[in-house]
Amino acid sequence: MLKVAMVGANQQGVLVNFGGTWILAGCPPDVGTSLRHFNINMSQVAAVLLTSGTCMEGWPLLRRSFVQAELEQPRLLGTEPMLQVAQSHLRDLAMMRPSQNGGGELFSLEEVEEAFLGAEEVSFGQEVLLEGDNATMLLKASCSGLGLGGSLWSLACYGLCVVVGASAKVARLPDLEALTVADVVVLLGGISRHPSRDVQQQLTDAAKEVAVVLQSRGNVLVPLNGSPEDFTEELTECIAKAISELENQGPIFAISTPARSLRRCGRWAEWTSKKGQERARVGEHPFLVDALRESGRLVLAETINDLTDAYEEPCVVLAPISLKRHFEKLWDSQKASRRLCWLDVQGVLPGVGNAIQPYISATELARTWSSCARPPKLIVPKGRVPLPPELTSCKAVELMVLDSGLLEVPLDLDRPRVKCWLPRDHLAVARKQGRKRPADVLPLHGTFIGNTRPRIAPRQPEAELLAGAVEVKAFQDAMRKAGLVVEGSGEVLNVPSLDARIAEVLDSVLMAL
Secondary structure (H helix, E strand, O other), X not given: OEEEEEEOHHHOEEEXXXXXXXXXXXXXXXXXXXXXXXXXXXXXXXXXXXXXXXXXXXXXXXXXXXXXXXXXXXXXXEOHHHHHHHXXXXXXXXXXXXXXXXXXXXXXXXXXXXXXXXXXXXXXXXXXXXXXXXXXXXXXXXEOOOOOOOEEEEEEEOOEEEEEEXXXXXOOOOOHHHHHOOOEEEEOOOOEXXXXXXXXXXXXHHHHHHHHHXXXXXXXXXXXXXXXXXXXXXXXXXXXXXXXXXXXXOOEEEEOHHHXXXXXXXXXXXXXXXHHHHHHHOOOOOOHHHHHHHHOOEEEEOOHHHHOOOOOOOOEEEEEHHHHHHHHHXXXXXXXXXXXXXXXXXXXXXXXXXXXXXXXXXXHHHHHHHOOOOOOEEEEEOOOOOOOHHHHOOOOOEEEEEOOOOXXXXXXXXXOOOOOEEEXXXXXXXXXXXXXXXXXXXXXXXXXXXXXXXXXXXXXXOOEEEEOOOOHHHHHHHHHHOOOOOEOOOOEEEEHHHOEEXXXXXXXXXXXX
């Protein structure tokens, strides 16, 4: 049985119980209140997963509760960009006054730094083993399309797969394969009703609006939060391409949070689009942002005063919403100046363009799942967005609405289709309940696994692999050529990097991993 609940302020996080293990996807404010509401001891939470850089506002306070209660903290897992963006976002919140922070409980800068000391960085597709009281779960992050490193999380256990996260259609396409192999998909955020208006097209249209204003000698203000969901990097690159074709080209200035976001992205070639990765392979900048900085067309500043020497008009200014009023006063008398309505933010300057609709379209989801032999169950938050007719009428998808309670989702344990392992005692219980052993589950050294052998968990008993006769010296030479250090001689060899021990037994070699 899978249990799912929305948690935290504005229900921005998801609490999942799968295989008897509680996991938080996102950690919004007041998540502790939600845990108490569902009568869940916080010590039962085994892991906290980052889906975006702004989903962790409740993490420092939750961690404080663990420290005060002297409890073992849950594992914190996320991609490198998301962890850094989350930490930067929390630093900004820590420096705010209560009136700026909505009057909520504050945390210190020191608590922010300590909250990420034990964080574990993961790459897309990297498997992470999470050991629960009843079973071992396999976690894996894949691209959600929402910002650099934005993640969909796959939770695999007992041969079943649950995917949690939000998804957008951008240059970094979401990993639709993760959605096709899932038994259950918990989709946060929203679902777009505009199948032909993916984010890339919206970026191009917004850049054209900016170019028109600059051509008429007007300035353009772009208010941003600086979060990955703003698509700051993509928007900057599209604007730069659009104004490069103009006769009157103006500079682009980024201040404060958007500037920090652009300054960081140059180190994250792993997370860029395929075109960016190809540029990196030939020695070029993976992001055009870095090339724009070198050419002087993009200027990054921490404060407005830092632009004193470089500022000129007409220009484009990417600034946090808190600085919007400054530029509205500065350009109030300039009739040609405009505000790009990239985010749904009101302002004094006349607006151009439309607010971004970042989420993947219902048409794309319906098309993805219509060809699946075994479509997933789709769980969406109640009232977050109206369900598009493409999904409500799609017979391939079983829709479930998640309200303020704890939703119990029945799962079919008899037909696992992803790699898994199942202890013998669990199989014995299943047999007593009249269930047959699935055809693709095989026994191996006391553990039942799927059609592919997963990584061995630390608490699992060591499994021994038997090999045929091996020439020891030839084996050592081959391992060294592969860059692996082999220690020892004679009957026992050790390969520290693989945590492997090779022992000679009669005419065979016994390898213990």
